Amino acid sequence: MKPSLLTLFLALIAPLTAAERPNIVVVLIDDMGWGDFSCFGNTEAKTPNIDRMAAEGIRFRQFYVNSSICSPSRCALTTGQYPQRWKITSFLENRASNKRRGMAQWLDPQAPTLARSLKSAGYATGHFGKWHLGGQRDVDDAPPITGYGFDTSLTNFEGMGPKLLPLTLKPGDTEPKKIWQEAERLGGPVTWMPRSKITTGFIDAAIPFIDQAAKDKKPFFVNLWPDDVHSPFWPPVEKWQEGKHGQYLAVLQEMDRQFGKLFDHIRDTPGLRDNTVVLIFSDNGPEPGAGSAGPFRGKKGTLYEGGIRSPLIAWGPGWVNREKVGTVNEASVFAAFDLAPSLLKIAGVEASTAFDGEDLSPTLLGKADASRKAPVFWRRPPDRKMAGTPPVPQPDLAMREGSMKLLCNYDGSEPKLYDLAADPGETKDLAAEQAETVARLAKAATEWHRALPADRGPELGAGS
Missing domain, CATH: 3.30.1120.10 (Arylsulfatase, C-terminal domain)
Incomplete structure (x- = not known):
């Protein structure tokens, strides 16, 4: 007996099952330039683990973030809206400085968030890494990261909740030193570990979370937002370099090495490889004297291309158009606030808010070359x-x-x-x-x- 038209229609509009919903991992690197991955033209340093993700996915060359500095860029990514709507227009600092610049002290917990939308649809949600949307310096009454739709979190000195704090060591030191000690009052437990290994610390927390979600047969959404490659630069002592730029390159390469553990785990684990989408990009342009903006003018803090254009890699063997694997998208113009509606569409989750971003999911998965319609x-x-x-x-x-x-x-x-x-x-x-x-x-x-x-x-x- 043939199915009725009504049955076919209901099947088309039915929510995706857990097995059909992709796992989502967003890797947001801190203060990295457009030209810093070797797959985006860096000839001074190699990033083989990220380059492999690019070779197995798609590179986008006209992708933007929504601010040239960290907190508002992260706000746009998190909410799918212009950060100005939430009065987060520069990096969140101490209470007096935020007030002086006419800014909020933290992201309003009533703001829409990608994590909250996915959690309401059955996703396990975790944030591992820098937050910088509230809870830093003397701002110790901000909401916890879990107040924004995350089941669990592990952060650094710029967020409320459990955290990893840095021990620094340079050649000639006999004992490591603590920095950002005052951040202990922003939530715990606190784990002190070498600054050069903190990216691994976040990865080592994210992997068990991922595995538990898979065991529970739940799709997962994970933010993996390292401190790297933000200054001050603390590569391993044995990889120490002279000068700001040399130190930056050493940290960049060490970050790539550490991310290999996460990428290999997803790639090599049955049930994860073909049902996980990984996005990799930077929150803003490079600090002057450190990273490279490639052919573009401007650096972090400016509105020229070097401050706001970001390298983007989309990886997902079971989701990305196979004919586009290993290619470079030169044409599509879109921005970080477009990712929230796009990822919700891919996950089959109905948006419950109005976004400034647009659904570019076909572009993100290599099934179209469309750009944003609006400027x-x-x-x-x-x-x-x-x-x-x-x-x-x-x-x-x-x-x-x-x-x-x-x-x-x-x-x-x-x-x-x-x-x-x-x-x-x-x-x-x-x-x-x-x-x-x-x-x-x-x-x-x-x-x-x-x-x-x-x-x-x-x-x-x-x-x-």
Whole structure:
């Protein structure tokens, strides 16, 4: 007997079973440049474990994060919304500094989160690594990380709850030293371990969580957000290098080596390899003098491409289009806040909130080359008006529409316009030649800026 049309329709709209829902691992590296993976062009250091993930997955060359600095970038990824909506527009610091810059003290626990949506659909959820969305310095009354939809968490000195804290050792030291000791009051238990091995510490906590979820026949969502490759740089003593850049490269290579344990475990475990999606990218551009932005202008804290464009690798043998494995997507333009709606779609979970991000799941899995339909907008961190050596004033706003990128001040003044298709390095300003385009884009950027909660960027930048 043939199934009725109603039966077929109900089968199409039925929620995915646990076995059909992918496990999701998001690896968010700290302060790494677009050009720092060797599979993205680094010739000074090798990242073979990450390169293998790229060879077995897809590389995206026009992927963006939603801020040029850590906390707001993480906020956008977590919520699927512009971080300005939640008044997190620069790195969260001490209470007085947050207030001075017109920012919240922590991410509002009422904010939508990817973890909470997945948990409500039956996922086991864990956060392992840096948080930096509340609970740092003297801000000791922030919500715990588990208040945002995670079943368990293990963090560093910038989050509430159990944590790993760093012991540092350099050549010639006879005893390790403790740093960030005051973070012990931000939750426990606290484990002190060598700073050069903390990425492994987070991985060693994540793997049993993953295995337990698999044993319980539950799909899992894991954030693995290492401290690496953020300064100060503490590679193993035997891999010590001279100079900031050399130390950075040593930490980068050691981080890649440590991640091999996680990637191999997923790849080599029956039941995980073909039902896990892994995303790997950075939260913002590189610290000046450390990492590389590749061919792009600008570094961490600026709105030029080097500050906001991130390398992205999507891996998932059972989910990524096999014909696209090992390829590079040069065309698709999207951003970190698009990942929340995209991953929910892949997981078969109905979104319960309105996102600023868009569902780009077919693109993420190599089944399309679509880009976002709406432009992407950025606002500079309120405390980062000046950058460079010698320091020069930086644009306050940026937006990308199609191949065109506009940068301007809060009021639309001093516009700069670049065609990124022809000029990805932002070397030729077309503003004087394309006045109508500038006027239209500047209007859109300033209206976006005014529509969102303000920080104190205009005041802090006035005297720069």
